[in-house]
Amino acid sequence: MDEAEALRRLGEARVGRLATADRQGVPHVVPFAFAVDGRTVFWAVDRKPKRSKRLKRLDNIEANPNVELVVDHYDEDWEALWWVRAAGTARIVVDPDERDRALALLREKYGQYRTALPDGPVVAVDLVRVSGWQSR
Amino acid sequence: MDEAEALRRLGEARVGRLATADRQGVPHVVPFAFAVDGRTVFWAVDRKPKRSKRLKRLDNIEANPNVELVVDHYDEDWEALWWVRAAGTARIVVDPDERDRALALLREKYGQYRTALPDGPVVAVDLVRVSGWQSR
Numbered sequence: 686m687d688e689a690e691a692l693r694r695l696g697e698a699r700v701g702r703l704a705t706a707d708r709q710g711v712p713h714v715v716p717f718a719f720a721v722d723g724r725t726v727f728w729a730v731d732r733k734p735k736r737s738k739r740l741k742r743l744d745n746i747e748a749n750p751n752v753e754l755v756v757d758h759y760d761e762d763w764e765a766l767w768w769v770r771a772a773g774t775a776r777i778v779v780d781p782d783e784r785d786r787a788l789a790l791l792r793e794k795y796g797q798y799r800t801a802l803p804d805g806p807v808v809a810v811d812l813v814r815v816s817g818w819q820s821r
Numbered sequence: 822m823d824e825a826e827a828l829r830r831l832g833e834a835r836v837g838r839l840a841t842a843d844r845q846g847v848p849h850v851v852p853f854a855f856a857v858d859g860r861t862v863f864w865a866v867d868r869k870p871k872r873s874k875r876l877k878r879l880d881n882i883e884a885n886p887n888v889e890l891v892v893d894h895y896d897e898d899w900e901a902l903w904w905v906r907a908a909g910t911a912r913i914v915v916d917p918d919e920r921d922r923a924l925a926l927l928r929e930k931y932g933q934y935r936t937a938l939p940d941g942p943v944v945a946v947d948l949v950r951v952s953g954w955q956s957r
Contacts, residue, residue, distance in 0.1 A: 710846035
């Protein structure tokens with residue numbers, strides 16, 4: 686799979702799984718919703734009940750900005766499997782224009798965000814490597 | 822979600838995503854098939870074409886045995902989302918009896934393994950923490 690096709694599948698995926706790691710290299714992985722803008726992936730922290738404690742993935746990113754995300758298709762026919770992995774560095778979006786743009790992209794992709802936009806931090810992952818694999 | 826329910830969902834999931842990290846804390850995440858035996862997760866490396874180079878996840882585990890895996894349900898109805906995360910330490914299975922047991926569990930769970938068992942390394946993840954989340 687070439688990079689253009691990998692980026693296309695990344696952009697269309699409805700859910701990905703995001704891996705971060707803390708300063709000691711202990712990994713953490715969660716499913717997440719995201720939008721792709723060129724070679725940047727944006728995601729946002731939803732308002733949720735009991736969200737008083739900081740999210741582990743935000744702590745990890747502050748301590749260690751290296752992240753990797755994967756989107757994939759699982760099928761009981763293992764000849765139909767594929768995945769796309771994207772590695773990059775993550776940063777909390779502080780520029781208000783970039784935040785607005787990221788939230789607009791998220792709302793455009795996810796109808797679920799149209800009624801209630803996330804009000805937590807927005808994170809950008811600037812991609813440095815995108816690769817794909819496909820079973821035959 | 823209590824731990825028993827989290828372990829039940831982990832065991833039934835057909836695919837998970839496994840996060841490892843290298844010695845520098847750079848995370849890596851891939852979809853994977855696995856079987857659960859008590860508080861141990863087993864997976865095996867398939868024979869694949871062009872598998873001459875070592876898998877990154879095996880290199881990572883040798884350098885840093887900390888791993889985390891996640892199984893989840895994605896649904897366009899975000900009230901139906903859930904995930905289970907399991908963290909632990911990974912090791913290559915060297916005991917032949919344990920390897921046989923792991924491969925038997927994998928074959929039992931996945932019909933796809935009945936015609937061709939994986940012939941690469943088998944990895945055990947001894948779980949130290951299992952937690953679940955469910956949208957309401």
